[in-house]
């Protein structure tokens with residue numbers, strides 16, 4: 435057993451690899467997840483959408499042209515279309531219009547222009563089952579139990595087209611032996627209705643995601659007045675605690691910034707969530723200068739240090755190696771993998 439394995443998850447913040455080590459490899463590829471684990475991630479995070487034949491695959495959006503080479507495939511040119519997704523008009527190619535066999539002919543590409551494109555065209559789009567297989571293989575290889583942190587994307591939309599995400603998600607997780615409250619799984623969603631359904635379908639831990647703007651789409655279409663910000667009040671956090679085990683807030687809901695991006699005093703969100711028994715896993719931590727507040731003086735470890743000291747239970751990062759370095763540098767959490 436390694437020193438890292440001896441430290442209970444509860445005793446230090448967990449490192450959640452946001453879309454894999456997505457700062458270094460095209461997001462949501464097995465290569466990105468595996469590198470994340472090698473760099474010290476405790477959990478890998480697949481965002482999930484459905485194929486036409488009901489298979490869960492890892493993509494951040496159901497529109498797949500920003501992160502795959504689908505636009506370069508002449509056989510799919512007629513598949514381009516326009517849809518209304520969560521109230522927004524979106525044009526492109528959509529996962530639910532492709533079978534898994536067709537998706538497997540595509541290759542991933544880097545989304546962001548300022549990140550390395552050297553790996554474009556190399557990696558296929560993984561299924562949830564392939565991600566679970568990777569986590570199990572790497573757990574055996576490393577002696578660490580690698581967790582999986584799946585997010586249901588556009589759950590109301592997928593329900594409406596007969597490709598509900600929750601049933602296959604729970605079925606696959608349970609079939610792979612993940613069914614207990616202390617298994618290293620967190621299921622997350624920006625919507626609320628599906629999390630309440632999931633709470634009845636599984637004992638696995640659930641995380642209510644919170645955006646710094648807007649409101650959950652399922653609340654918007656039922657004319658519920660509550661925004662994400664409203665959901666951070668102590669009363670609303672208590673309601674979340676009835677069906678979820680934690681919150682995943684935008685980090686700016688914990689440390690806000692002013693109009694110039696300068697850090698302001700932290701809010702009481704961590705304490706308020708902890709007071710009702712909710713874990714707090716903010717997103718998203720990134721190394722690049724355009725994402726770092728000037729207060730950190732170009733040092734991404736300084737940002738982790740601030741949030742560790744504020745008491746987060748984990749965080750989502752595109753650069754799990756940097757987060758791991760910051761944990762090692764912190765006297766309270768130093769450990770080895």
Ligand code: G3P
Pocket residue numbers: 452481494585622643682717718750
């Ligand atoms: O799920 C936490 C974080 O990933 C939420 O943001 O849009 O990257 O899925 P997003």
Ligand code: CA
Pocket residue numbers: 479480481585
């Ligand atoms: Ca996500």
